[in-house]
Amino acid sequence: MLKSDEDSDDEVYFANMPDFGDHVDNAIFSQILEMDESDHERDFSEPLVINFFEQAQDTFEKMDQALASRDLNELSTLGHFLKGSSATLGFNKIRDSCQVVQQYGHKLTVDGVSEPDENVCLKKIAEALQAAKVDTAELEKQMKKFFGAE
Amino acid sequence: MLEDPSYNSVVRWSPEGDSFVVLEKFTKTILPKHFKHSNFASFVRQLNKYDFHKVRHNEESGEAPYGRDAWEFKHPEFRADRKDQLDNIRRKAPAPRKPPPTEDAFPASQQIVVLSESLNATNVQIQTLQEQYLELDRTNRLLVAEVLSLQKMLRAQSQASNELISHLNNMEDRRRNSRHSAQSSHSSHSGTNYHQGTLGLLPDGTDEPAPELRRAREILNGVSPDSQADRELERLSMAYHQNGSPAESAGSSVMFTHAGPQTSMNVVHDPFSDPRHLVYPVGQTQGIDPFHADHIHNIPYSRPLSNPNVMTEAPSQISPPPGKEQNGSLWRGKKPQILLVEDDKTCARIGSKFLTNMDCSVETARDGLEAVEKINTDADRFDLVFMDIIMPNLDGVSATAMIRMVTPQIPIIAMTSNIRQEDIQTYFQFGMNDVLAKPFTRDGMVRILKKHLTRMLKDPQSAGVLNDPNDPTSAGNGGGGQQTAGGPGPPTGGYANANMAASMQAAINQAAQVQVKYEQTPIPSPSTTASWHSPGTTMQQVQHQQVQQQQQHASPRLDQGGYMNAVGSGQGVGGMVLTPGGSQRGPGPGQQQQQQYAGYMQAGPGPVTRLPEMGGMGGGAGDDRPEKRQRLYGPGQGGYVG
Numbered sequence: 001m002l003k004s005d006e007d008s009d010d011e012v013y014f015a016n017m018p019d020f021g022d023h024v025d026n027a028i029f030s031q032i033l034e035m036d037e038s039d040h041e042r043d044f045s046e047p048l049v050i051n052f053f054e055q056a057q058d059t060f061e062k063m064d065q066a067l068a069s070r071d072l073n074e075l076s077t078l079g080h081f082l083k084g085s086s087a088t089l090g091f092n093k094i095r096d097s098c099q100v101v102q103q104y105g106h107k108l109t110v111d112g113v114s115e116p117d118e119n120v121c122l123k124k125i126a127e128a129l130q131a132a133k134v135d136t137a138e139l140e141k142q143m144k145k146f147f148g149a150e
Numbered sequence: 151m152l153e154d155p156s157y158n159s160v161v162r163w164s165p166e167g168d169s170f171v172v173l174e175k176f177t178k179t180i181l182p183k184h185f186k187h188s189n190f191a192s193f194v195r196q197l198n199k200y201d202f203h204k205v206r207h208n209e210e211s212g213e214a215p216y217g218r219d220a221w222e223f224k225h226p227e228f229r230a231d232r233k234d235q236l237d238n239i240r241r242k243a244p245a246p247r248k249p250p251p252t253e254d255a256f257p258a259s260q261q262i263v264v265l266s267e268s269l270n271a272t273n274v275q276i277q278t279l280q281e282q283y284l285e286l287d288r289t290n291r292l293l294v295a296e297v298l299s300l301q302k303m304l305r306a307q308s309q310a311s312n313e314l315i316s317h318l319n320n321m322e323d324r325r326r327n328s329r330h331s332a333q334s335s336h337s338s339h340s341g342t343n344y345h346q347g348t349l350g351l352l353p354d355g356t357d358e359p360a361p362e363l364r365r366a367r368e369i370l371n372g373v374s375p376d377s378q379a380d381r382e383l384e385r386l387s388m389a390y391h392q393n394g395s396p397a398e399s400a401g402s403s404v405m406f407t408h409a410g411p412q413t414s415m416n417v418v419h420d421p422f423s424d425p426r427h428l429v430y431p432v433g434q435t436q437g438i439d440p441f442h443a444d445h446i447h448n449i450p451y452s453r454p455l456s457n458p459n460v461m462t463e464a465p466s467q468i469s470p471p472p473g474k475e476q477n478g479s480l481w482r483g484k485k486p487q488i489l490l491v492e493d494d495k496t497c498a499r500i501g502s503k504f505l506t507n508m509d510c511s512v513e514t515a516r517d518g519l520e521a522v523e524k525i526n527t528d529a530d531r532f533d534l535v536f537m538d539i540i541m542p543n544l545d546g547v548s549a550t551a552m553i554r555m556v557t558p559q560i561p562i563i564a565m566t567s568n569i570r571q572e573d574i575q576t577y578f579q580f581g582m583n584d585v586l587a588k589p590f591t592r593d594g595m596v597r598i599l600k601k602h603l604t605r606m607l608k609d610p611q612s613a614g615v616l617n618d619p620n621d622p623t624s625a626g627n628g629g630g631g632q633q634t635a636g637g638p639g640p641p642t643g644g645y646a647n648a649n650m651a652a653s654m655q656a657a658i659n660q661a662a663q664v665q666v667k668y669e670q671t672p673i674p675s676p677s678t679t680a681s682w683h684s685p686g687t688t689m690q691q692v693q694h695q696q697v698q699q700q701q702q703h704a705s706p707r708l709d710q711g712g713y714m715n716a717v718g719s720g721q722g723v724g725g726m727v728l729t730p731g732g733s734q735r736g737p738g739p740g741q742q743q744q745q746q747y748a749g750y751m752q753a754g755p756g757p758v759t760r761l762p763e764m765g766g767m768g769g770g771a772g773d774d775r776p777e778k779r780q781r782l783y784g785p786g787q788g789g790y791v792g
Contacts, residue, residue, distance in 0.1 A: 031592050035503045052496050085496035087589035
């Protein structure tokens with residue numbers, strides 16, 4: 001693709017894209033939509049997004065287990081993992097929750113200050129996990145609508 | 151098999167029973183099926199190693215008795231009637247170089263034989279070279295490990311001295327404050343510093359034991375000099391002096407077997423000690439095949455690792471000849487081959503898509519192990535590697551260190567959200583060339599490709615400019631393309647890519663300089679440290695300032711002060727003494743990358759020559775920073791760090 005096409009493409013995608021609110025970083029997500037061959041057959045982005053939600057579901061289950069067994073390390077790893085995918089897709093809310101999980105899994109606050117109390121960490125993680133689940137469910141609905149509508 | 155008459159058409163004893171004959175059918179049909187290296191020369195090489203030698207037929211007629219393409223091999227102990235001597239046939243010790251056959255001695259009809267003989271001799275030479283290379287390789291690992299442990303020590307020491315200074319400084323402040331101001335000023339002071347770690351000036355802290363001193367002592371105790379590694383290094387250099395080349399002394403191999411386990415003690419991040427991950431698998435059949443097209447193709451260009459100095463020369467992978475113009479492609483000739491190492495499927499798919507979209511061929515590896523295997527299989531296949539850091543099985547940093555044993559040239563780009571100062575420093579220490587912030591963007595990838603594959607661009611001048619119409623600085627970078635505008639600059643979301651990329655770039659530049667700094671002056675002296683310490687400010691403030699500069703003013707609410715106090719102060723000092731940022735902008739991208747790498751591998755000429763340059767660049771670099779910084783101020787951008 002020629003570079004010069006791109007700016008105008010961006011405009012178009014920004015205009016065409018539904019508003020996912022603060023769930024999604026439009027700039028990042030539109031770059032992914034841009035990779036589709038056509039606006040009507042989103043054969044790249046759609047499976048990607050669907051796959052992400054499967055992956056998220058899977059990760060949440062693992063997080064639940066790790067939470068039950070108070071495995072902070074595992075929680076941190078899982079948090080990091082899902083953070084990477086969600087960030088790459090521009091799913092900011094989920095990303096932020098994952099960041100919280102990752103940080104407290106390392107016994108650190110979000111600002112990187114040490115938090116030695118495991119119970120506090122687990123509590124924060126549980127909250128963030130809950131928030132991530134809610135956000136994911138909400139976003140999944142929106143995404144399905146977006147892809148379904150096209 | 152030799153005994154069996156049914157194989158007579160393939161291989162059989164000669165009539166005398168003292169040699170065996172390999173017939174044409176073997177070469178054509180059996181060999182490709184059963185031997186890893188399907189060419190006949192390779193098979194002959196194997197035989198040679200077991201001291202089988204080709205029987206030359208020098209009959210005047212020039213006609214081989216067993217037909218064309220038949221080869222006869224002989225071994226003094228290998229006879230049809232003497233099976234008991236089979237045990238005496240062993241693989242030879244590393245073969246001595248054969249004198250090249252004198253070609254004039256043979257009639258023209260024997261030229262083919264002569265050629266294949268010299269080919270065999272060359273093979274033996276290649277093998278010897280390969281073995282030497284392996285030895286050098288091991289030595290190199292040891293040296294790298296040693297350098298790393300030394301660096302670690304230096305870092306700890308500078309950190310310790312930093313703590314001492316900061317303690318003295320606190321004392322000073324305390325004294326001054328108690329003299330000049332009331333108790334209340336103490337409280338407010340400590341309030342502002344509350345977030346910045348444990349150095350806070352507690353009003354009643356005078357009776358407490360100085361935590362800095364304690365910490366400094368702990369650090370120093372924690373990193374006792376690794377005398378074993380030192381001894382090893384000494385022995386190594388002795389061996390070098392005595393033998394010239396370690397591969398030529400029988401003792402050296404013994405030495406190296408000792409060295410193996412000991413290197414593992416040197417460094418925490420030691421990826422080399424794990425035998426599973428040996429970069430060059432032992433054994434001829436698994437090593438490089440000198441007949442592989444790529445190697446033959448590359449013979450005129452020296453293999454870089456055999457001589458570290460070659461690293462400063464032009465990259466060995468030459469650009470393909472121009473001509474095959476592709477419409478709309480960034481690239482001049484063939485597509486760049488990119489290896490994308492990423493454990494997360496989503497990221498890998500997006501990354502591949504972006505790269506394919508940029509007209510690159512992409513291969514993916516799911517973890518470091520797979521990446522190392524791919525590179526080992528064919529070191530020259532890829533033009534660039536994007537490497538995730540945190541991965542199962544083998545992380546990206548270790549994988550890089552191992553890849554660097556094979557190919558020092560290939561640009562390896564860390565893809566990570568860990569852009570903390572010491573993370574980035576680690577990446578560079580282990581031979582990475584650049585960092586791409588996660589989540590990566592298409593533009594971010596374009597920037598990296600243009601910067602590191604400038605030689606493959608259709609229009610090298612466009613590097614950085616084409617990409618980046620919004621960025622006033624990049625046009626002047628002469629292809630450096632250090633920055634990306636991150637596309638249409640997302641105003642929302644508190645996550646501006648351009649900001650991260652740029653701040654990282656600054657941090658990266660510093661990281662590279664820090665290394666140089668260490669090589670020049672191992673321990674930042676107190677006076678050096680004090681030189682940037684403006685009077686009247688507390689150590690915490692200075693350190694906080696320093697953090698901010700390193701992050702190029704990452705949002706102040708991203709409070710890494712405390713963190714840096716504990717971990718990063720030593721690095722900070724190194725970085726701050728030198729001009730932060732920018733100094734690498736001058737040289738072309740290729741040179742820059744090599745210099746960085748030179749800093750990593752060689753304690754030699756690279757860094758030395760760079761120092762004055764860095765001093766000279768100081769003014770210019772400082773000049774364009776503020777403007778950058780302004781743009782960098784994104785709302786809440788720090789939330790994602792770590």
